[in-house]
Amino acid sequence: MTMNQMHLTEQDIATAAEHLSKGTVDRLDQRIRTHLAECDECANEVQFVSELNQVDDAFINTTIETNNKGRTLNLRPLWAAASILIVLGSVYWLMNISSPSEEQIAEEQTTQTTDKHIIANNDQEVISNKQDTTKTVATQPKPADKAKEVIVNKPVKRITLAYASNEELEALVKRFANNTTMRGEAIKVITPSTLAGPLNKLKLNWNNPDQQELIIEVYTNKGEKLFEETTSKNTVQLSKIKSPGLYYWKLIDEDFEMIFCGKIIVK
Amino acid sequence: MLGIIKSRKKAADSKNLFSEQELLTLADKVVQRYAYTIPQAEREDVKMSMIEKFLSQQDQITEKFEGKSGKNTYGYAVLNRICCGVIRKEMKRWQNHIDYQQDDSSSEQNTLDALLIKDEIRLLAKVLILMNDAHKSTVFMASYYKLSPKEQFVSEYDLNYIENKLLELLHIETGISKGEIYNCLSKVVNVVERKDVKSDAVRMWLNKQMEIAISRLNGPFKRASYDKESLQVLFEYFYMEQ
Structure with missing residues (x-):
């Protein structure tokens, strides 16, 4: 400009x-x-x-004319929200009073995402649970669960889920975040609590003056152990991580005490 | 529609656009959105400064309201502009103050942690919509990041996407290099727009679009510190949600 x-x-x-x-x-x-x-x-x-x-709570910009010409309201968003609530409420009520019919199964299908794989999986879930109406009608598969079912054939979804954090491991990371000499006083972790970088260029560092045998465990963000290494050196290369995503690592001393827990973001 | 505009305009003309309380509420919300820039101790002063300026120009502000939007939205637009003026004026004084620390989220992870992902995805959607060649940018960025082409975006870029076999052209294998991606994209441009552009031209255009997106995401006064890497992560989140 x-x-x-x-x-x-x-x-x-x-x-x-x-x-x-x-x-x-x-x-x-x-x-x-x-x-x-x-x-x-x-x-x-x-x-x-x-x-x-x-x-803004007042996003429904109302302009009310107090003169005799009447009111002009823009309540379309409210009506839309109310309509959706009424429809959802009706569907839930109908599902509760009877076992799911083909129409309800079809309705459930159309309210899911447009991803064909997910719809197919949802189909199977509903049909297999047909005898157990409570489970069928009450349980809406969570987007993360649905996505996991198609993850093998959907690399696109895998990318987003690869960075989703793991609650338990996050809590561990936070605990160690401010204190890099938790246990094993002789060993001082140099790598920051969150390490980020490209594939094949990441490594973990610490000071191990006594050359103790240390165990390094690396986990995926699903909490699954990806690999484990034992070393008495001050560093370990993360060459075994093959795809971008969020990972966690633990440093364990020879007494099997956890010295540190951090996270790794591979771009 | 015209009726709505006229009635809004008439309501505004008949009295002050906002009551004192309404003005305070709007100003408060604007200032809160700039919390990353305005030091805590200064926020009240900034708010008062904004209201003072607003009141001093109240007649002109009321006159310029054409009723084409809601009055609250108009109020936000006016107050935002006034607020930006105040911030530009005071920023140097704040930066010279020994205690002033703007949140300098320089790393990608800090940026993503500090800001709600959902809000950022929504913001990215808006940034993309407002850009030149919005649909083309979305489609090309998806290909650049090796994401599978989605019909909803491709069809918005080219209505004849089926005839032109765009979905096949835009499908990028994971192993291929950036250079080959630009080659694919240049073929797409030549098919859709009937041009004869080379991959270099596409590379420059796409880089420029990504720079614009980053600049607009970061906003004025360094709201965030997006860079190419964090843009990619955010884009992937955005793309998956669509």
């Missing part, structure tokens, strides 16, 4: 922000759209105002 080009007015920003929040940017004036594509400053303003709107 050149200095001669004006920025959008506040009214333009507000209009664009509302369209952005509602997902109707294609209905925005072409002049504004072109400007936003070229001007970072105005684009940031629009994004910011749109975010404010979305967290």
